[in-house]
Amino acid sequence: MFATPAYAQAADGLTGTLTSLMPLVLIFAIMYFLLIRPQQKKLKEHKAMVEALRRGDQVLTQGGLLGKVVKVGDDGIVEVEIADGVKVKALKHTIAQVMSKTEPAAA
Numbered sequence: 001m002f003a004t005p006a007y008a009q010a011a012d013g014l015t016g017t018l019t020s021l022m023p024l025v026l027i028f029a030i031m032y033f034l035l036i037r038p039q040q041k042k043l044k045e046h047k048a049m050v051e052a053l054r055r056g057d058q059v060l061t062q063g064g065l066l067g068k069v070v071k072v073g074d075d076g077i078v079e080v081e082i083a084d085g086v087k088v089k090a091l092k093h094t095i096a097q098v099m100s101k102t103e104p105a106a107a
Contacts, residue, residue: 050092053092055069055070058099061094076093077091
């Protein structure tokens with residue numbers, strides 16, 4: 001009915017501690033490789049894309065507007081022409097995708 005003192009003494013120890021921590025370590029490793037690492041990679045790629053914006057690039061904003069970059073400011077603002085004579089200012093980080101890149105002019 002009751003556990004004898006010999007069973008109670010054998011239950012604790014280093015192996016019991018390691019086996020109880022193993023599931024936590026596995027869960028953290030799985031979360032890192034499935035969630036954290038891909039998100040960091042995607043964020044890094046988006047930052048590189050935004051830094052490489054140039055005048056003439058066709059872009060898609062997070063709001064769904066398609067347009068051509070007319071002016072790239074140093075303060076994080078991009079001027080995008082969405083129709084003939086219609087220009088809007090958008091923050092650089094709200095550019096979701098570059099649809100087509102322009103090539104730099106030949107020297």
